Structure formats: structure tokens, C-alpha cells
Amino acid sequence: MNVSETDLAMAAASGDGEAFSALLSRCYDGLFRLAFRLTGSQHEAEDLTQDVCAALPRKLQGFRGESAFTTWLYRIAINAAHDRRRKQATHARASDGWGDWETNRLAANAEDAARQDWLMTTMRQLPDDLRDTLALVLDDMTHKDAAAVLDVSEGTISWRISEAKKHLRMLREQEEQI
Numbered sequence: 001m002n003v004s005e006t007d008l009a010m011a012a013a014s015g016d017g018e019a020f021s022a023l024l025s026r027c028y029d030g031l032f033r034l035a036f037r038l039t040g041s042q043h044e045a046e047d048l049t050q051d052v053c054a055a056l057p058r059k060l061q062g063f064r065g066e067s068a069f070t071t072w073l074y075r076i077a078i079n080a081a082h083d084r085r086r087k088q089a090t091h092a093r094a095s096d097g098w099g100d101w102e103t104n105r106l107a108a109n110a111e112d113a114a115r116q117d118w119l120m121t122t123m124r125q126l127p128d129d130l131r132d133t134l135a136l137v138l139d140d141m142t143h144k145d146a147a148a149v150l151d152v153s154e155g156t157i158s159w160r161i162s163e164a165k166k167h168l169r170m171l172r173e174q175e176e177q178i
Contacts, residue, residue, distance in 0.1 A: 003019075003022070005023060005026060005027070005068070005069035005070065006065045006068070006069050007019075008020075008022050008023040008026070008069075009023055009060060009063050009065070009069045009072075010063070010065060012057070012060050013060040013061055013063060020056075020057065020060075023069075024053060024056075027069070027070060027073060028049070028053070030070065030139070031049055031052060031053075031073060031074075031077060032045060032046070032049045033139050034074055034077055034078075034135060034136065034139055035048040035049045035052070035077060035081070036120075037120070037123070037134070037135030037136075037138055037139060038077070038078065038081040038131065038132065038135050039081065039084075040120035040121055040123055040124050041120075044084075047084075048077065048080055048081060048084060049077075051080055051084075052073075052076055052077050052080050055076070055080075056073075056076075059076060067148055068145075068148070070145075071145065071148045071149050074136065074149045075149055075150075075151075078132050078149070078150070081132075082128065085128070106121060119168075122168055122171050122172075123135070125167075125171065126164055126167055126168075129150075129160060130160050130163055130164040130167065131164075132150060133146060133150060133157055133160040133161060133164065134160075134161065134164045136149060136150070137157070137161055143157040143158060143161075
């Protein structure tokens with residue numbers, strides 16, 4: 001029998017451990033791919049995915065089924081990524097100069113990386129809204145679904161993708177001039 005993710009989420013919210021396990025089995029890989037695109041690092045993606053999974057039993061209490069479960073779950077993941085970025089920015093400011101050194105080191109490593117590594121590294125330089133949008137669309141999500149996750153219109157998604165492409169093209173041209 002093929003039970004929907006919404007039904008599994010509702011059952012898991014009521015304390016059904018088997019439903020929770022089945023729900024995680026279905027969604028974990030997609031959640032990890034999104035986390036990887038948001039963070040650009042396997043280690044960070046693993047941490048972010050585990051944070052979301054650990055918070056999920058508590059958060060399921062707030063799931064009402066008004067949107068697709070993955071839409072709701074990806075929104076939680078994006079919020080968790082924003083929280084991690086804010087925390088990392090605070091640590092970077094506190095390190096007084098070490099953040100600049102680390103940024104420069106990462107930029108130098110990106111020049112030697114393969115195309116995928118370049119994209120992941122460069123995505124970190126995009127504004128959060130463009131990075132989040134690009135991460136979702138690169139994960140083969142439709143513009144309609146990405147719009148639902150980010151709570152914006154499909155037109156905004158298209159515009160953000162266009163802007164992200166412009167940023168990436170500009171960054172590539174700047175690197176080639178060096």
C-alpha cells in the first residue's frame with residue numbers, strides 16, 4: 001500500500017514511530033541534497049540534515065497538511081540553514097580577521113576545484129534568497145514547487161534564477177580576468 005507523505009506525517013505527529021521512520025526514509029535523500037546545495041559542504045550538509053531530523057518530531061506537531069510535506073520540510077531546512085549562517089557570521093566577526101583569511105583560502109581552493117566544486121563555492125557568495133532559490137531548482141524542483149517552499153510567486157523564482165545566473169556569470173568573468 002502506498003501511503004502519502006502527508007498521512008505519514010500526520011501519523012508520526014501522533015507518535016507513530018513506524019510512520020516517522022517511513023517518512024524519514026522517503027525524504028532523507030532529498031533533504032540532504034537540499035542541505036548540500038545550501039551549504040556547499042558535505043560535512044555542513046550532514047550536520048544541517050541531522051539538525052532538521054532531530055527537530056522533526058517536535059516540529060511535526062505544527063504540520064497541518066496545508067501544503068505538500070516536502071514543501072513544509074524544505075522550508076524548515078531553509079530556516080535552519082539561515083540560522084546556521086547567522087551563527088557562522090557571528091563567529092566570523094568574533095574571530096577578528098580570521099574570517100577574511102578563511103574566505104581567501106576558500107577562494108584560492110575554489111580555483112583549483114572541478115566545475116561542481118566551483119558552483120557550490122560560488123553559490124555561497126550569492127545573496128541568501130538567490131542561493132536558496134538556486135539550490136531548490138538545481139535539485140530538480142519546479143518553479144511552482146520552489147515558489148511554494150519559499151512563499152513567493154513563480155515569477156519571482158524565474159527572476160531570482162535569472163539574477164543568480166547573472167551573478168555567477170559575473171563571478172566567472174572576474175575570475176578569468178585574474
